[in-house]
Amino acid sequence: MQVNRGPAADDEDRRERDRATFTNAARRAQIVDAAIETIADLGYAGASFARIADRAGLSSTRLISYHFAGKDDLTAEVLRMIQARFADVVRPKVAAQTTARGTLNAFLDANIEFLRTNRSHLVSMVEIARSASLVRRIAPADRGRTGADLAGLEQLLREGQRSGEFGEFDPAVLAVFVLSLRNAVVDAYARRPDLDLDAYARELRQLVNRATAGPATR
Amino acid sequence: MQVNRGPAADDEDRRERDRATFTNAARRAQIVDAAIETIADLGYAGASFARIADRAGLSSTRLISYHFAGKDDLTAEVLRMIQARFADVVRPKVAAQTTARGTLNAFLDANIEFLRTNRSHLVSMVEIARSASLVRRIAPADRGRTGADLAGLEQLLREGQRSGEFGEFDPAVLAVFVLSLRNAVVDAYARRPDLDLDAYARELRQLVNRATAGPATR
Amino acid sequence: MQVNRGPAADDEDRRERDRATFTNAARRAQIVDAAIETIADLGYAGASFARIADRAGLSSTRLISYHFAGKDDLTAEVLRMIQARFADVVRPKVAAQTTARGTLNAFLDANIEFLRTNRSHLVSMVEIARSASLVRRIAPADRGRTGADLAGLEQLLREGQRSGEFGEFDPAVLAVFVLSLRNAVVDAYARRPDLDLDAYARELRQLVNRATAGPATR
Amino acid sequence: MQVNRGPAADDEDRRERDRATFTNAARRAQIVDAAIETIADLGYAGASFARIADRAGLSSTRLISYHFAGKDDLTAEVLRMIQARFADVVRPKVAAQTTARGTLNAFLDANIEFLRTNRSHLVSMVEIARSASLVRRIAPADRGRTGADLAGLEQLLREGQRSGEFGEFDPAVLAVFVLSLRNAVVDAYARRPDLDLDAYARELRQLVNRATAGPATR
DNA sequence: TATGAATGAGCCTTCATTCAT
DNA sequence: AATGAATGAAGGCTCATTCAT
Missing domain, CATH: 1.10.357.10 (Tetracycline Repressor, domain 2)
Known part of the structure; x- marks a missing residue:
């Protein structure tokens, strides 16, 4: 079930809206990049939201959950x-x-x-x-x-x-x-x-x- | 205070004592075999003590910790x-x-x-x-x-x-x-x-x- | 500092301003209707803002917070x-x-x-x-x-x-x-x-x- | 999936073993009683593990997870x-x-x-x-x-x-x-x-x- | 030799709400 | 009139491990 509702909301409108806004796309990219680094470094199992947020310099893992529907x-x-x-x-x-x-x-x-x-x-x-x-x-x-x-x-x-x-x-x-x-x-x-x-x-x-x-x- | 270390205690005395006793070796083998199956099945990350104990038919993960110093x-x-x-x-x-x-x-x-x-x-x-x-x-x-x-x-x-x-x-x-x-x-x-x-x-x-x-x- | 309170701000001016504007009332009604459906479907506990927004077709729960002072x-x-x-x-x-x-x-x-x-x-x-x-x-x-x-x-x-x-x-x-x-x-x-x-x-x-x-x- | 493995382990052996030990049964009963009080007081939705643990005087919710397979x-x-x-x-x-x-x-x-x-x-x-x-x-x-x-x-x-x-x-x-x-x-x-x-x-x-x-x- | 009992830390997810345009 | 972005707190659950017999 898909709930609270960062921009990751639906598959259909994601394309339209999400990518559109600049800040949003930048954040997403930042998180994705941090995730890539973290996975490369610690493996998929070791790449927890906490670790990714850490590397991305985010204050909380919540921001990841906000921009993505889940892991x-x-x-x-x-x-x-x-x-x-x-x-x-x-x-x-x-x-x-x-x-x-x-x-x-x-x-x-x-x-x-x-x-x-x-x-x-x-x-x-x-x-x-x-x-x-x-x-x-x-x-x-x-x-x-x-x-x-x-x-x-x-x-x-x-x-x-x-x-x-x-x-x-x-x-x-x-x-x-x-x-x-x-x-x-x-x-x-x-x-x-x-x-x-x-x-x-x-x-x-x-x-x-x-x-x-x-x-x-x- | 030094408490209940199990046979896995030290590296030196393990050899001597452990291997000596028969039951002990059998238990260890049983656990190791269950671990092998579990890892093959669920991957290393998925092979938690709990899952291994499950497959070995043990009632608690404690028995694993008892026989082995750690994961x-x-x-x-x-x-x-x-x-x-x-x-x-x-x-x-x-x-x-x-x-x-x-x-x-x-x-x-x-x-x-x-x-x-x-x-x-x-x-x-x-x-x-x-x-x-x-x-x-x-x-x-x-x-x-x-x-x-x-x-x-x-x-x-x-x-x-x-x-x-x-x-x-x-x-x-x-x-x-x-x-x-x-x-x-x-x-x-x-x-x-x-x-x-x-x-x-x-x-x-x-x-x-x-x-x-x-x-x-x- | 007093920021972005939305129409739901105070109890007094709500009456005056809110009801006046047409769009506002329509939005409120839309949200209320979605809330009713959601509560009927998932129970009061299950009717989160996210779920209500989902049903109302809103992109974010923010719109609910905007129109209502709270849950x-x-x-x-x-x-x-x-x-x-x-x-x-x-x-x-x-x-x-x-x-x-x-x-x-x-x-x-x-x-x-x-x-x-x-x-x-x-x-x-x-x-x-x-x-x-x-x-x-x-x-x-x-x-x-x-x-x-x-x-x-x-x-x-x-x-x-x-x-x-x-x-x-x-x-x-x-x-x-x-x-x-x-x-x-x-x-x-x-x-x-x-x-x-x-x-x-x-x-x-x-x-x-x-x-x-x-x-x-x- | 059923993992780590309080006494709540399996449905079959629970009957046999769990209830057998005295301390265990006492703890379970204590938790169940606290849960009953909490639910009566705050409703089912309000009866979180934290609240139940609180009422039971437990140090952490972990003890509940230990004795029960889940909520x-x-x-x-x-x-x-x-x-x-x-x-x-x-x-x-x-x-x-x-x-x-x-x-x-x-x-x-x-x-x-x-x-x-x-x-x-x-x-x-x-x-x-x-x-x-x-x-x-x-x-x-x-x-x-x-x-x-x-x-x-x-x-x-x-x-x-x-x-x-x-x-x-x-x-x-x-x-x-x-x-x-x-x-x-x-x-x-x-x-x-x-x-x-x-x-x-x-x-x-x-x-x-x-x-x-x-x-x-x- | 074995166990019952307990635990602190960490996992991802969801909550209603707030800050700033 | 509306949104995008962000958030702290809490949710249940699982992890390997330790204390005490």
């Missing part, structure tokens, strides 16, 4: 925000490609670049995705959001096979694997910010390319 | 138990191998087998490792335990390169990647127990072998 | 509104009667009719009266309002006795009882809108007439 | 306790009767007596029944508990009609009315402890007897 709503918004920024980086790089392999490599590179410039974003995303997989409380819509990469990747792999660029493998499984490798880099970087990201990027590229290599390439 | 201690014991059973499966398979590639494949196969027969164990292990990576509360000693596989794997990869069986790659990074792929299989299986584990096993083997392939193989 | 003020207005509409139905019916018994039956019938046509109004009224009896937060003036029926009824019973139409009973107590029977019908109808209201009406009439029957009648 | 559980226990004590008073009086009218009057008298000696109990019961009717959160089992009187009363009325002791009326409806009259007495007494309970008792008896009077009686 799930905040999480969904966090995911939306991350995905949007992520797409800004990834999409242009990917769109510029004509071959499946080019697209695949562009995707990997874009991930690394996004990780480098927006570390907490990608760390948060991975962390949320993980928690969401066990705790089933995320809305179907946002669950889809989490899985968007996966579906797209699988399709890309399938196309590469059809065009003869890629070799033999199970596209559904390999998509899972490729994402898990991406996540491994994110994890490692989350744990040690002084990580040699370039080395990981190189190995990631090499590994994925070997995994997808066609007969000709080998 | 970290229980977690450490869980890890120890899993690792022990894991080693029982993996070590003989690995020991029978003479080549680096043989060892690597044996390791992968053993993992899959262990996952198939002890699903909750491996799921728990991965879950704990992940949580521990963000929340830094695990004792250094046990952190090492989590990383045992990693170190061994890296060494194996390095040896394979030295012997010429394996191609070029960064052994430290690839070790991380290989484990992350293993974990991906575990994750997928945790989410959907009806998973086609064989398909994942095949792809895992293929992927890892391609990643380590030497010039001759290619 | 008690809104409740009082709700009561006033209900009572006014109730009087519109009851008074003419009652006024047309010449005997005490006729008046009594007309009162009962009018209650049933009002319940049938304005279910939420009577349900709300009963609900508020009940809550107000335990939680003493209603202004004395409005407490009287709740008891208006009671006093009138008692007087009617007394007159019927004096005229010889009614038998022997304690008029003060019977007034309480008659209203409680009326409330029982309201309660039952509130719980099950598919109630056979006619059956209840018949029984109510019969019961009250037997209770007040004079020696001759028996 | 619903406490409420159910309150109902159970009241009903038990109520039955102790009513049942023997009712059982001693041979006629339907005798039973009916005994029931009414017993209610008045119980109200006189255990005011807060009956007040609480009525208050809970009311809240439960609007807020649908009470377990079906306890909902039945609330309605037990009603069903029994209806049956009694029906029997009295069959035996010719009672006149014509709708037994289901009259049962509702009779209970509502009882509740009216309770309400009145709750509001004014200095009430002339005898007068109310007399009128209640008279009213109900007139309502059920057979042709011969009239």
Whole structure:
């Protein structure tokens, strides 16, 4: 039941009104950003409203409840925000490609670049995705959001096979694997910010390319 | 004033006294097993003492606090138990191998087998490792335990390169990647127990072998 | 410093200014109506500003606070509104009667009719009266309002006795009882809108007439 | 989900273990009694854990959560306790009767007596029944508990009609009315402890007897 | 070896209301 | 005439842990 009634009120009018007002949007963004940092730092379970409010410099957690319908709503918004920024980086790089392999490599590179410039974003995303997989409380819509990469990747792999660029493998499984490798880099970087990201990027590229290599390439 | 510490009291006398008594060990094992199941089911964050006690059929969480110094201690014991059973499966398979590639494949196969027969164990292990990576509360000693596989794997990869069986790659990074792929299989299986584990096993083997392939193989 | 008090500010100028402006009155009525529905639906305790605003289609509870000095003020207005509409139905019916018994039956019938046509109004009224009896937060003036029926009824019973139409009973107590029977019908109808209201009406009439029957009648 | 794990743990073993230990039972009873007083005083909505703990002289509300699975559980226990004590008073009086009218009057008298000696109990019961009717959160089992009187009363009325002791009326409806009259007495007494309970008792008896009077009686 | 009893801190959410345009 | 923004207090509940047998 949806009650007292910050601007988070309804799904329909939120779009219209909420985003409209400047202060409101700014506050929301401020909270979302603080949430992203906090999740990246302490994990999803550790990111309590109190901790988020703390980081955002808010006087009370009430302000979060005011701007978001609940923790799930905040999480969904966090995911939306991350995905949007992520797409800004990834999409242009990917769109510029004509071959499946080019697209695949562009995707990997874009991930690394996004990780480098927006570390907490990608760390948060991975962390949320993980928690969401066990705790089933995320809305179907946002669950889809989490899985968007996966579906797209699988399709890309399938196309590469059809065009003869890629070799033999199970596209559904390999998509899972490729994402898990991406996540491994994110994890490692989350744990040690002084990580040699370039080395990981190189190995990631090499590994994925070997995994997808066609007969000709080998 | 020093009151009721339970057998978990000190690290030194624990060894001596605890292990000695039979009932005690049985209770501990019962709790650890319940913890493993609970973690596999609800995640590390979801595995509260209450939930573990529930599954173990204990009337109060007090019994857990009695047998373990705290949640970290229980977690450490869980890890120890899993690792022990894991080693029982993996070590003989690995020991029978003479080549680096043989060892690597044996390791992968053993993992899959262990996952198939002890699903909750491996799921728990991965879950704990992940949580521990963000929340830094695990004792250094046990952190090492989590990383045992990693170190061994890296060494194996390095040896394979030295012997010429394996191609070029960064052994430290690839070790991380290989484990992350293993974990991906575990994750997928945790989410959907009806998973086609064989398909994942095949792809895992293929992927890892391609990643380590030497010039001759290619 | 005196800031933004809204039209509800003082008791004196409210009358003058408020009622004057048309929009204002319309808004107030809209809120009061939403409050009535909400109370009837969720009970007095469940009728939070948020829920009322929801039903009224308001974007924030602020509008309620703006038009009413507080929850008690809104409740009082709700009561006033209900009572006014109730009087519109009851008074003419009652006024047309010449005997005490006729008046009594007309009162009962009018209650049933009002319940049938304005279910939420009577349900709300009963609900508020009940809550107000335990939680003493209603202004004395409005407490009287709740008891208006009671006093009138008692007087009617007394007159019927004096005229010889009614038998022997304690008029003060019977007034309480008659209203409680009326409330029982309201309660039952509130719980099950598919109630056979006619059956209840018949029984109510019969019961009250037997209770007040004079020696001759028996 | 049922977690941490006071003695309230499961429904099955609660019976066995809980009640067994003396201290535990005493605490539970203490809390239940405080809850009864609080509900009678402030209404169901006003009876927060904090207020109950206050009245019971507990240091924190946590003790309530420890002994009861939640507010619903406490409420159910309150109902159970009241009903038990109520039955102790009513049942023997009712059982001693041979006629339907005798039973009916005994029931009414017993209610008045119980109200006189255990005011807060009956007040609480009525208050809970009311809240439960609007807020649908009470377990079906306890909902039945609330309605037990009603069903029994209806049956009694029906029997009295069959035996010719009672006149014509709708037994289901009259049962509702009779209970509502009882509740009216309770309400009145709750509001004014200095009430002339005898007068109310007399009128209640008279009213109900007139309502059920057979042709011969009239 | 086991437990019953209790606890302080923290969780998210909801409450009516106020400050400032 | 209306709103956007914010708030302190309280709500029930769950956490791992401790005191006392």
